[in-house]
Amino acid sequence: MAENRYVAGVDLGGTKVRAALADRGGHIVAEDVVGTDPRGGTAVAEQIAALLRSLAEGAGVAWTAVGATAVGSPGAPNPETGAIDLSPNISSFDSLDLQHELARRLGHPVVLDNDVNMAALGEQRTGGGRGYRDFVFVAVGTGIGMGIVVNGSLCRGARGAAGEISYLPLGTDPFDPANQVRGALEEAVAGATIARRYEEATGECVSVPVVFERAGAGDEHALAAIDDEAKFIALAVAAVGAVLDPEAVVLGGGIGSRAELLEPVRRWLGRLGAHAPIVRTSQLGHRAALIGAIAAARHEMTRGAEHRIEPEHRIIEGITHE
Incomplete structure:
Protein backbone atom coordinates (compact mmCIF):
# COMPACT_ATOMS: atom_id res chain seq x y z
CA MET A 1 0.00 0.00 0.00
CA ALA A 2 1.26 3.49 -0.85
CA GLU A 3 2.30 5.72 2.03
CA ASN A 4 -0.40 8.17 3.06
CA ARG A 5 0.97 11.45 1.74
CA TYR A 6 -2.20 13.32 0.76
CA VAL A 7 -5.51 14.42 2.23
CA ALA A 8 -8.79 15.64 0.76
CA GLY A 9 -11.02 18.50 1.83
CA VAL A 10 -14.62 19.18 0.78
CA ASP A 11 -16.82 22.24 1.20
CA LEU A 12 -20.33 20.94 0.59
CA GLY A 13 -23.08 23.46 -0.07
CA GLY A 14 -26.67 23.34 -1.18
CA THR A 15 -25.72 24.41 -4.70
CA LYS A 16 -21.97 23.69 -5.03
CA VAL A 17 -19.40 21.12 -3.98
CA ARG A 18 -15.87 22.50 -3.73
CA ALA A 19 -13.15 19.89 -3.25
CA ALA A 20 -9.36 19.83 -3.10
CA LEU A 21 -6.50 17.40 -2.73
CA ALA A 22 -3.51 18.54 -0.66
CA ASP A 23 -0.17 17.11 0.41
CA ARG A 24 0.80 16.50 4.04
CA GLY A 25 2.01 20.09 4.31
CA GLY A 26 -1.42 21.43 3.30
CA HIS A 27 -0.39 22.59 -0.16
CA ILE A 28 -3.24 22.09 -2.65
CA VAL A 29 -2.30 20.00 -5.67
CA ALA A 30 -5.75 19.73 -7.30
CA GLU A 31 -9.08 21.49 -6.90
CA ASP A 32 -12.49 21.58 -8.56
CA VAL A 33 -16.04 22.80 -7.99
CA VAL A 34 -19.24 21.23 -9.33
CA GLY A 35 -22.95 21.72 -8.80
CA THR A 36 -24.41 19.73 -5.90
CA VAL A 44 -24.31 13.42 -3.00
CA ALA A 45 -22.12 10.91 -1.15
CA GLU A 46 -21.40 9.17 -4.44
CA GLN A 47 -20.75 12.51 -6.12
CA ILE A 48 -18.18 13.52 -3.49
CA ALA A 49 -16.39 10.17 -3.71
CA ALA A 50 -16.24 10.32 -7.52
CA LEU A 51 -15.04 13.92 -7.48
CA LEU A 52 -12.21 13.19 -5.05
CA ARG A 53 -11.04 10.14 -6.96
CA SER A 54 -11.12 12.19 -10.16
CA LEU A 55 -8.94 14.88 -8.54
CA VAL A 61 -1.85 10.56 -7.15
CA ALA A 62 -2.65 6.94 -6.33
CA TRP A 63 -5.85 6.81 -4.29
CA THR A 64 -4.15 4.59 -1.71
CA ALA A 65 -1.85 7.56 -0.96
CA VAL A 66 -4.82 9.64 0.26
CA GLY A 67 -5.09 9.04 4.00
CA ALA A 68 -8.10 11.07 5.17
CA THR A 69 -10.96 13.26 4.00
CA ALA A 70 -12.76 16.06 5.85
CA VAL A 71 -16.12 17.47 4.79
CA GLY A 72 -17.79 20.69 5.85
CA SER A 73 -21.56 20.49 5.38
CA PRO A 74 -24.51 22.76 6.14
CA GLY A 75 -26.35 21.76 9.31
CA ALA A 76 -25.38 20.01 12.52
CA PRO A 77 -23.82 16.54 12.26
CA ASN A 78 -25.34 14.23 14.88
CA PRO A 79 -22.49 12.45 16.72
CA GLU A 80 -24.74 9.48 17.50
CA THR A 81 -26.26 8.76 14.09
CA GLY A 82 -23.94 10.47 11.61
CA ALA A 83 -26.99 12.17 10.08
CA ILE A 84 -27.04 15.94 9.51
CA ASP A 85 -29.77 17.89 11.24
CA LEU A 86 -30.87 21.44 10.34
CA SER A 87 -29.80 21.07 6.70
CA PRO A 88 -32.92 21.93 4.66
CA ASN A 89 -31.00 22.76 1.47
CA ILE A 90 -29.83 19.17 0.85
CA SER A 91 -32.53 16.52 0.83
CA SER A 92 -32.39 13.27 2.83
CA PHE A 93 -29.38 14.29 4.93
CA ASP A 94 -31.39 14.00 8.13
CA SER A 95 -31.82 10.27 7.55
CA LEU A 96 -28.42 9.37 6.05
CA ASP A 97 -25.23 8.44 7.89
CA LEU A 98 -23.10 10.54 5.56
CA GLN A 99 -19.88 9.79 7.41
CA HIS A 100 -20.35 6.04 7.06
CA GLU A 101 -21.38 6.33 3.41
CA LEU A 102 -18.28 8.33 2.57
CA ALA A 103 -15.88 6.20 4.65
CA ARG A 104 -17.20 3.08 2.91
CA ARG A 105 -16.68 4.59 -0.52
CA LEU A 106 -13.31 6.19 0.17
CA GLY A 107 -11.72 3.49 2.31
CA HIS A 108 -10.12 5.81 4.86
CA PRO A 109 -11.14 7.95 7.88
CA VAL A 110 -13.71 10.65 7.19
CA VAL A 111 -14.19 13.74 9.33
CA LEU A 112 -17.53 15.53 9.14
CA ASP A 113 -18.39 18.90 10.62
CA ASN A 114 -20.56 21.93 10.04
CA ASP A 115 -19.29 24.02 7.12
CA VAL A 116 -19.06 27.19 9.21
CA ASN A 117 -17.05 25.30 11.83
CA MET A 118 -14.68 24.26 9.06
CA ALA A 119 -14.45 27.88 7.92
CA ALA A 120 -13.62 28.89 11.50
CA LEU A 121 -10.75 26.38 11.44
CA GLY A 122 -9.54 27.85 8.17
CA GLU A 123 -9.62 31.37 9.60
CA GLN A 124 -7.87 30.12 12.74
CA ARG A 125 -5.05 28.61 10.73
CA THR A 126 -4.35 31.20 8.06
CA GLY A 127 -7.03 33.89 8.19
CA GLY A 128 -8.64 36.53 10.36
CA GLY A 129 -8.77 34.33 13.46
CA ARG A 130 -5.05 33.68 13.57
CA GLY A 131 -3.55 34.75 16.87
CA TYR A 132 -6.84 34.62 18.82
CA ARG A 133 -7.63 31.89 21.35
CA ASP A 134 -11.27 32.94 21.59
CA PHE A 135 -13.09 34.16 18.49
CA VAL A 136 -16.18 33.48 16.41
CA PHE A 137 -16.59 33.26 12.66
CA VAL A 138 -19.94 34.55 11.43
CA MET A 146 -21.39 30.81 13.29
CA GLY A 147 -18.32 28.79 14.23
CA ILE A 148 -17.08 29.16 17.80
CA VAL A 149 -13.45 28.80 18.89
CA VAL A 150 -12.95 28.73 22.67
CA ASN A 151 -9.47 28.43 24.13
CA GLY A 152 -8.17 27.41 20.71
CA SER A 153 -10.67 24.60 20.05
CA LEU A 154 -14.02 24.38 18.31
CA CYS A 155 -17.12 24.40 20.51
CA ARG A 156 -20.10 22.41 19.18
CA GLY A 157 -22.55 22.10 22.05
CA ALA A 158 -24.51 19.08 23.29
CA ARG A 159 -26.17 18.33 19.93
CA GLY A 160 -23.56 19.75 17.60
CA ALA A 161 -25.71 22.83 17.02
CA ALA A 162 -23.71 25.50 18.86
CA GLY A 163 -23.44 28.56 16.63
CA GLU A 164 -26.79 28.12 14.87
CA ILE A 165 -27.46 31.84 15.36
CA SER A 166 -30.03 31.87 12.57
CA TYR A 167 -32.47 30.96 15.38
CA LEU A 168 -31.65 33.98 17.55
CA PRO A 169 -35.00 35.74 18.20
CA LEU A 170 -33.90 38.92 16.42
CA GLY A 171 -34.93 40.78 13.27
CA THR A 172 -38.31 39.14 12.65
CA ASP A 173 -41.09 37.72 14.81
CA PRO A 174 -39.65 34.55 16.39
CA PHE A 175 -43.16 33.34 17.34
CA ASP A 176 -44.34 33.32 13.73
CA PRO A 177 -44.10 29.71 12.45
CA ALA A 178 -43.05 31.09 9.06
CA GLU A 186 -31.87 34.41 9.10
CA GLU A 187 -35.13 35.75 7.72
CA ALA A 188 -33.81 39.24 8.49
CA VAL A 189 -30.27 38.90 7.10
CA ALA A 190 -30.42 36.26 4.35
CA GLY A 191 -28.93 37.57 1.12
CA ALA A 192 -32.26 37.74 -0.70
CA THR A 193 -33.56 40.07 2.01
CA ILE A 194 -31.13 42.81 0.94
CA ALA A 195 -32.48 42.67 -2.59
CA ARG A 196 -36.07 42.60 -1.31
CA ALA A 225 -30.60 48.29 2.47
CA ILE A 226 -27.01 47.50 3.39
CA ASP A 227 -27.27 49.59 6.55
CA ASP A 228 -30.31 47.57 7.66
CA GLU A 229 -28.31 44.39 7.06
CA ALA A 230 -25.46 45.75 9.16
CA LYS A 231 -27.83 46.67 11.99
CA PHE A 232 -29.13 43.12 12.38
CA ILE A 233 -25.65 41.63 12.12
CA ALA A 234 -24.52 44.04 14.84
CA LEU A 235 -27.40 42.93 17.06
CA ALA A 236 -26.32 39.31 16.57
CA VAL A 237 -22.70 40.17 17.34
CA ALA A 238 -23.78 41.98 20.51
CA ALA A 239 -25.82 38.97 21.64
CA VAL A 240 -22.95 36.60 20.95
CA GLY A 241 -20.53 38.93 22.72
CA ALA A 242 -22.71 39.00 25.82
CA VAL A 243 -22.67 35.19 26.05
CA LEU A 244 -19.20 34.21 24.81
CA ASP A 245 -17.07 37.35 25.25
CA PRO A 246 -14.84 36.57 22.23
CA GLU A 247 -11.69 38.53 21.48
CA ALA A 248 -12.73 38.94 17.87
CA VAL A 249 -15.54 38.38 15.39
CA VAL A 250 -14.58 37.46 11.84
CA LEU A 251 -17.26 38.16 9.23
CA GLY A 252 -17.30 35.86 6.22
CA GLY A 253 -19.59 34.33 3.63
CA GLY A 254 -20.70 35.84 0.35
CA ILE A 255 -22.18 38.90 2.09
CA GLY A 256 -20.23 39.00 5.33
CA SER A 257 -16.95 39.15 3.40
CA ARG A 258 -18.02 42.36 1.62
CA ALA A 259 -15.74 45.17 2.77
CA GLU A 260 -18.64 47.63 2.47
CA LEU A 261 -20.40 45.94 5.39
CA GLY A 270 -20.90 51.51 18.79
CA ARG A 271 -24.47 52.78 19.04
CA LEU A 272 -25.46 49.77 21.15
CA GLY A 273 -23.20 51.12 23.88
CA ALA A 274 -21.88 47.76 25.09
CA HIS A 275 -18.26 46.65 25.02
CA ALA A 276 -17.82 45.11 21.59
CA PRO A 277 -15.20 42.65 20.36
CA ILE A 278 -12.87 43.42 17.47
CA VAL A 279 -14.76 42.92 14.21
CA ARG A 280 -12.78 41.90 11.13
CA THR A 281 -13.53 40.77 7.59
CA SER A 282 -12.51 37.26 6.52
CA GLN A 283 -9.13 37.04 4.82
CA LEU A 284 -10.01 33.76 3.09
CA GLY A 285 -13.39 34.55 1.55
CA HIS A 286 -15.19 31.59 -0.02
CA ARG A 287 -12.13 29.36 0.51
CA ALA A 288 -12.28 29.39 4.31
CA ALA A 289 -14.27 26.17 4.72
CA LEU A 290 -12.15 24.30 2.17
CA ILE A 291 -8.91 25.34 3.86
CA GLY A 292 -10.37 24.37 7.23
CA ALA A 293 -11.39 20.97 5.87
CA ILE A 294 -7.87 20.33 4.63
CA ALA A 295 -6.50 21.23 8.07
CA ALA A 296 -9.01 18.86 9.69
CA ALA A 297 -8.07 16.03 7.33
CA ARG A 298 -4.36 16.56 8.04
CA HIS A 299 -5.06 16.40 11.76
CA GLU A 300 -7.09 13.22 11.34
CA MET A 301 -4.44 11.50 9.23
CA THR A 302 -1.69 12.36 11.73
CA ARG A 303 -3.79 11.13 14.63
CA GLY A 304 -4.73 7.98 12.75
CA ALA A 305 -1.07 7.23 12.09
CA GLU A 306 -0.17 7.79 15.74
CA HIS A 307 -2.97 5.61 17.10
CA ARG A 308 -3.40 3.17 14.20
CA ILE A 309 -7.05 4.08 13.79
CA GLU A 310 -8.96 1.95 11.30
CA PRO A 311 -11.11 3.78 8.73
CA GLU A 312 -14.27 4.94 10.47
CA HIS A 313 -16.56 7.91 10.68
CA ARG A 314 -16.07 10.54 13.36
CA ILE A 315 -16.85 14.07 14.39
CA ILE A 316 -13.68 16.17 14.38
CA GLU A 317 -12.24 17.09 17.76
CA GLY A 318 -10.74 20.46 18.63
CA ILE A 319 -7.71 21.55 16.62
CA THR A 320 -5.38 24.10 18.11
CA HIS A 321 -2.85 26.30 16.36
CA GLU A 322 0.20 24.70 14.86
Whole structure:
Protein backbone atom coordinates (compact mmCIF):
# COMPACT_ATOMS: atom_id res chain seq x y z
CA MET A 1 0.00 0.00 0.00
CA ALA A 2 1.26 3.49 -0.85
CA GLU A 3 2.30 5.72 2.03
CA ASN A 4 -0.40 8.17 3.06
CA ARG A 5 0.97 11.45 1.74
CA TYR A 6 -2.20 13.32 0.76
CA VAL A 7 -5.51 14.42 2.23
CA ALA A 8 -8.79 15.64 0.76
CA GLY A 9 -11.02 18.50 1.83
CA VAL A 10 -14.62 19.18 0.78
CA ASP A 11 -16.82 22.24 1.20
CA LEU A 12 -20.33 20.94 0.59
CA GLY A 13 -23.08 23.46 -0.07
CA GLY A 14 -26.67 23.34 -1.18
CA THR A 15 -25.72 24.41 -4.70
CA LYS A 16 -21.97 23.69 -5.03
CA VAL A 17 -19.40 21.12 -3.98
CA ARG A 18 -15.87 22.50 -3.73
CA ALA A 19 -13.15 19.89 -3.25
CA ALA A 20 -9.36 19.83 -3.10
CA LEU A 21 -6.50 17.40 -2.73
CA ALA A 22 -3.51 18.54 -0.66
CA ASP A 23 -0.17 17.11 0.41
CA ARG A 24 0.80 16.50 4.04
CA GLY A 25 2.01 20.09 4.31
CA GLY A 26 -1.42 21.43 3.30
CA HIS A 27 -0.39 22.59 -0.16
CA ILE A 28 -3.24 22.09 -2.65
CA VAL A 29 -2.30 20.00 -5.67
CA ALA A 30 -5.75 19.73 -7.30
CA GLU A 31 -9.08 21.49 -6.90
CA ASP A 32 -12.49 21.58 -8.56
CA VAL A 33 -16.04 22.80 -7.99
CA VAL A 34 -19.24 21.23 -9.33
CA GLY A 35 -22.95 21.72 -8.80
CA THR A 36 -24.41 19.73 -5.90
CA ASP A 37 -26.45 16.74 -7.05
CA PRO A 38 -30.08 17.89 -6.54
CA ARG A 39 -31.13 14.35 -5.58
CA GLY A 40 -29.33 14.73 -2.25
CA GLY A 41 -28.71 11.79 0.09
CA THR A 42 -26.58 8.93 -1.21
CA ALA A 43 -26.33 10.61 -4.63
CA VAL A 44 -24.31 13.42 -3.00
CA ALA A 45 -22.12 10.91 -1.15
CA GLU A 46 -21.40 9.17 -4.44
CA GLN A 47 -20.75 12.51 -6.12
CA ILE A 48 -18.18 13.52 -3.49
CA ALA A 49 -16.39 10.17 -3.71
CA ALA A 50 -16.24 10.32 -7.52
CA LEU A 51 -15.04 13.92 -7.48
CA LEU A 52 -12.21 13.19 -5.05
CA ARG A 53 -11.04 10.14 -6.96
CA SER A 54 -11.12 12.19 -10.16
CA LEU A 55 -8.94 14.88 -8.54
CA ALA A 56 -6.42 12.27 -7.44
CA GLU A 57 -6.32 10.70 -10.89
CA GLY A 58 -5.87 14.08 -12.56
CA ALA A 59 -2.99 14.95 -10.21
CA GLY A 60 -1.29 11.59 -10.78
CA VAL A 61 -1.85 10.56 -7.15
CA ALA A 62 -2.65 6.94 -6.33
CA TRP A 63 -5.85 6.81 -4.29
CA THR A 64 -4.15 4.59 -1.71
CA ALA A 65 -1.85 7.56 -0.96
CA VAL A 66 -4.82 9.64 0.26
CA GLY A 67 -5.09 9.04 4.00
CA ALA A 68 -8.10 11.07 5.17
CA THR A 69 -10.96 13.26 4.00
CA ALA A 70 -12.76 16.06 5.85
CA VAL A 71 -16.12 17.47 4.79
CA GLY A 72 -17.79 20.69 5.85
CA SER A 73 -21.56 20.49 5.38
CA PRO A 74 -24.51 22.76 6.14
CA GLY A 75 -26.35 21.76 9.31
CA ALA A 76 -25.38 20.01 12.52
CA PRO A 77 -23.82 16.54 12.26
CA ASN A 78 -25.34 14.23 14.88
CA PRO A 79 -22.49 12.45 16.72
CA GLU A 80 -24.74 9.48 17.50
CA THR A 81 -26.26 8.76 14.09
CA GLY A 82 -23.94 10.47 11.61
CA ALA A 83 -26.99 12.17 10.08
CA ILE A 84 -27.04 15.94 9.51
CA ASP A 85 -29.77 17.89 11.24
CA LEU A 86 -30.87 21.44 10.34
CA SER A 87 -29.80 21.07 6.70
CA PRO A 88 -32.92 21.93 4.66
CA ASN A 89 -31.00 22.76 1.47
CA ILE A 90 -29.83 19.17 0.85
CA SER A 91 -32.53 16.52 0.83
CA SER A 92 -32.39 13.27 2.83
CA PHE A 93 -29.38 14.29 4.93
CA ASP A 94 -31.39 14.00 8.13
CA SER A 95 -31.82 10.27 7.55
CA LEU A 96 -28.42 9.37 6.05
CA ASP A 97 -25.23 8.44 7.89
CA LEU A 98 -23.10 10.54 5.56
CA GLN A 99 -19.88 9.79 7.41
CA HIS A 100 -20.35 6.04 7.06
CA GLU A 101 -21.38 6.33 3.41
CA LEU A 102 -18.28 8.33 2.57
CA ALA A 103 -15.88 6.20 4.65
CA ARG A 104 -17.20 3.08 2.91
CA ARG A 105 -16.68 4.59 -0.52
CA LEU A 106 -13.31 6.19 0.17
CA GLY A 107 -11.72 3.49 2.31
CA HIS A 108 -10.12 5.81 4.86
CA PRO A 109 -11.14 7.95 7.88
CA VAL A 110 -13.71 10.65 7.19
CA VAL A 111 -14.19 13.74 9.33
CA LEU A 112 -17.53 15.53 9.14
CA ASP A 113 -18.39 18.90 10.62
CA ASN A 114 -20.56 21.93 10.04
CA ASP A 115 -19.29 24.02 7.12
CA VAL A 116 -19.06 27.19 9.21
CA ASN A 117 -17.05 25.30 11.83
CA MET A 118 -14.68 24.26 9.06
CA ALA A 119 -14.45 27.88 7.92
CA ALA A 120 -13.62 28.89 11.50
CA LEU A 121 -10.75 26.38 11.44
CA GLY A 122 -9.54 27.85 8.17
CA GLU A 123 -9.62 31.37 9.60
CA GLN A 124 -7.87 30.12 12.74
CA ARG A 125 -5.05 28.61 10.73
CA THR A 126 -4.35 31.20 8.06
CA GLY A 127 -7.03 33.89 8.19
CA GLY A 128 -8.64 36.53 10.36
CA GLY A 129 -8.77 34.33 13.46
CA ARG A 130 -5.05 33.68 13.57
CA GLY A 131 -3.55 34.75 16.87
CA TYR A 132 -6.84 34.62 18.82
CA ARG A 133 -7.63 31.89 21.35
CA ASP A 134 -11.27 32.94 21.59
CA PHE A 135 -13.09 34.16 18.49
CA VAL A 136 -16.18 33.48 16.41
CA PHE A 137 -16.59 33.26 12.66
CA VAL A 138 -19.94 34.55 11.43
CA ALA A 139 -20.87 33.53 7.89
CA VAL A 140 -23.51 35.64 6.18
CA GLY A 141 -24.71 34.69 2.73
CA THR A 142 -27.76 32.72 1.66
CA GLY A 143 -28.24 32.29 5.40
CA ILE A 144 -26.27 32.94 8.58
CA GLY A 145 -24.24 30.64 10.82
CA MET A 146 -21.39 30.81 13.29
CA GLY A 147 -18.32 28.79 14.23
CA ILE A 148 -17.08 29.16 17.80
CA VAL A 149 -13.45 28.80 18.89
CA VAL A 150 -12.95 28.73 22.67
CA ASN A 151 -9.47 28.43 24.13
CA GLY A 152 -8.17 27.41 20.71
CA SER A 153 -10.67 24.60 20.05
CA LEU A 154 -14.02 24.38 18.31
CA CYS A 155 -17.12 24.40 20.51
CA ARG A 156 -20.10 22.41 19.18
CA GLY A 157 -22.55 22.10 22.05
CA ALA A 158 -24.51 19.08 23.29
CA ARG A 159 -26.17 18.33 19.93
CA GLY A 160 -23.56 19.75 17.60
CA ALA A 161 -25.71 22.83 17.02
CA ALA A 162 -23.71 25.50 18.86
CA GLY A 163 -23.44 28.56 16.63
CA GLU A 164 -26.79 28.12 14.87
CA ILE A 165 -27.46 31.84 15.36
CA SER A 166 -30.03 31.87 12.57
CA TYR A 167 -32.47 30.96 15.38
CA LEU A 168 -31.65 33.98 17.55
CA PRO A 169 -35.00 35.74 18.20
CA LEU A 170 -33.90 38.92 16.42
CA GLY A 171 -34.93 40.78 13.27
CA THR A 172 -38.31 39.14 12.65
CA ASP A 173 -41.09 37.72 14.81
CA PRO A 174 -39.65 34.55 16.39
CA PHE A 175 -43.16 33.34 17.34
CA ASP A 176 -44.34 33.32 13.73
CA PRO A 177 -44.10 29.71 12.45
CA ALA A 178 -43.05 31.09 9.06
CA ASN A 179 -39.85 32.36 10.68
CA GLN A 180 -39.08 29.15 12.55
CA VAL A 181 -37.91 27.02 9.62
CA ARG A 182 -34.78 29.03 8.83
CA GLY A 183 -34.85 31.11 12.01
CA ALA A 184 -35.92 34.65 12.86
CA LEU A 185 -32.49 36.19 12.39
CA GLU A 186 -31.87 34.41 9.10
CA GLU A 187 -35.13 35.75 7.72
CA ALA A 188 -33.81 39.24 8.49
CA VAL A 189 -30.27 38.90 7.10
CA ALA A 190 -30.42 36.26 4.35
CA GLY A 191 -28.93 37.57 1.12
CA ALA A 192 -32.26 37.74 -0.70
CA THR A 193 -33.56 40.07 2.01
CA ILE A 194 -31.13 42.81 0.94
CA ALA A 195 -32.48 42.67 -2.59
CA ARG A 196 -36.07 42.60 -1.31
CA ARG A 197 -35.52 45.71 0.81
CA TYR A 198 -34.11 47.51 -2.21
CA GLU A 199 -37.06 46.42 -4.34
CA GLU A 200 -39.56 47.58 -1.70
CA ALA A 201 -37.92 51.03 -1.72
CA THR A 202 -37.48 51.42 -5.48
CA GLY A 203 -39.85 48.98 -7.18
CA GLU A 204 -36.84 47.56 -9.03
CA CYS A 205 -35.80 43.93 -8.71
CA VAL A 206 -32.01 43.53 -8.84
CA SER A 207 -29.46 41.05 -7.51
CA VAL A 208 -27.56 41.49 -4.25
CA PRO A 209 -24.26 42.23 -6.05
CA VAL A 210 -26.02 45.01 -7.95
CA VAL A 211 -27.29 46.48 -4.68
CA PHE A 212 -23.71 46.61 -3.39
CA GLU A 213 -22.53 48.06 -6.69
CA ARG A 214 -25.15 50.81 -6.53
CA ALA A 215 -24.32 51.50 -2.90
CA GLY A 216 -20.73 52.08 -3.99
CA ALA A 217 -22.04 54.65 -6.48
CA GLY A 218 -23.96 56.46 -3.72
CA ASP A 219 -27.48 55.12 -4.32
CA GLU A 220 -29.31 56.08 -1.10
CA HIS A 221 -31.74 53.16 -1.26
CA ALA A 222 -28.92 50.66 -1.75
CA LEU A 223 -27.00 52.23 1.13
CA ALA A 224 -30.10 51.99 3.33
CA ALA A 225 -30.60 48.29 2.47
CA ILE A 226 -27.01 47.50 3.39
CA ASP A 227 -27.27 49.59 6.55
CA ASP A 228 -30.31 47.57 7.66
CA GLU A 229 -28.31 44.39 7.06
CA ALA A 230 -25.46 45.75 9.16
CA LYS A 231 -27.83 46.67 11.99
CA PHE A 232 -29.13 43.12 12.38
CA ILE A 233 -25.65 41.63 12.12
CA ALA A 234 -24.52 44.04 14.84
CA LEU A 235 -27.40 42.93 17.06
CA ALA A 236 -26.32 39.31 16.57
CA VAL A 237 -22.70 40.17 17.34
CA ALA A 238 -23.78 41.98 20.51
CA ALA A 239 -25.82 38.97 21.64
CA VAL A 240 -22.95 36.60 20.95
CA GLY A 241 -20.53 38.93 22.72
CA ALA A 242 -22.71 39.00 25.82
CA VAL A 243 -22.67 35.19 26.05
CA LEU A 244 -19.20 34.21 24.81
CA ASP A 245 -17.07 37.35 25.25
CA PRO A 246 -14.84 36.57 22.23
CA GLU A 247 -11.69 38.53 21.48
CA ALA A 248 -12.73 38.94 17.87
CA VAL A 249 -15.54 38.38 15.39
CA VAL A 250 -14.58 37.46 11.84
CA LEU A 251 -17.26 38.16 9.23
CA GLY A 252 -17.30 35.86 6.22
CA GLY A 253 -19.59 34.33 3.63
CA GLY A 254 -20.70 35.84 0.35
CA ILE A 255 -22.18 38.90 2.09
CA GLY A 256 -20.23 39.00 5.33
CA SER A 257 -16.95 39.15 3.40
CA ARG A 258 -18.02 42.36 1.62
CA ALA A 259 -15.74 45.17 2.77
CA GLU A 260 -18.64 47.63 2.47
CA LEU A 261 -20.40 45.94 5.39
CA LEU A 262 -17.62 46.24 7.97
CA GLU A 263 -17.86 49.91 8.93
CA PRO A 264 -21.70 49.97 9.18
CA VAL A 265 -21.55 46.92 11.50
CA ARG A 266 -18.92 48.61 13.66
CA ARG A 267 -20.98 51.81 13.73
CA TRP A 268 -24.16 50.02 14.87
CA LEU A 269 -22.17 48.16 17.52
CA GLY A 270 -20.90 51.51 18.79
CA ARG A 271 -24.47 52.78 19.04
CA LEU A 272 -25.46 49.77 21.15
CA GLY A 273 -23.20 51.12 23.88
CA ALA A 274 -21.88 47.76 25.09
CA HIS A 275 -18.26 46.65 25.02
CA ALA A 276 -17.82 45.11 21.59
CA PRO A 277 -15.20 42.65 20.36
CA ILE A 278 -12.87 43.42 17.47
CA VAL A 279 -14.76 42.92 14.21
CA ARG A 280 -12.78 41.90 11.13
CA THR A 281 -13.53 40.77 7.59
CA SER A 282 -12.51 37.26 6.52
CA GLN A 283 -9.13 37.04 4.82
CA LEU A 284 -10.01 33.76 3.09
CA GLY A 285 -13.39 34.55 1.55
CA HIS A 286 -15.19 31.59 -0.02
CA ARG A 287 -12.13 29.36 0.51
CA ALA A 288 -12.28 29.39 4.31
CA ALA A 289 -14.27 26.17 4.72
CA LEU A 290 -12.15 24.30 2.17
CA ILE A 291 -8.91 25.34 3.86
CA GLY A 292 -10.37 24.37 7.23
CA ALA A 293 -11.39 20.97 5.87
CA ILE A 294 -7.87 20.33 4.63
CA ALA A 295 -6.50 21.23 8.07
CA ALA A 296 -9.01 18.86 9.69
CA ALA A 297 -8.07 16.03 7.33
CA ARG A 298 -4.36 16.56 8.04
CA HIS A 299 -5.06 16.40 11.76
CA GLU A 300 -7.09 13.22 11.34
CA MET A 301 -4.44 11.50 9.23
CA THR A 302 -1.69 12.36 11.73
CA ARG A 303 -3.79 11.13 14.63
CA GLY A 304 -4.73 7.98 12.75
CA ALA A 305 -1.07 7.23 12.09
CA GLU A 306 -0.17 7.79 15.74
CA HIS A 307 -2.97 5.61 17.10
CA ARG A 308 -3.40 3.17 14.20
CA ILE A 309 -7.05 4.08 13.79
CA GLU A 310 -8.96 1.95 11.30
CA PRO A 311 -11.11 3.78 8.73
CA GLU A 312 -14.27 4.94 10.47
CA HIS A 313 -16.56 7.91 10.68
CA ARG A 314 -16.07 10.54 13.36
CA ILE A 315 -16.85 14.07 14.39
CA ILE A 316 -13.68 16.17 14.38
CA GLU A 317 -12.24 17.09 17.76
CA GLY A 318 -10.74 20.46 18.63
CA ILE A 319 -7.71 21.55 16.62
CA THR A 320 -5.38 24.10 18.11
CA HIS A 321 -2.85 26.30 16.36
CA GLU A 322 0.20 24.70 14.86
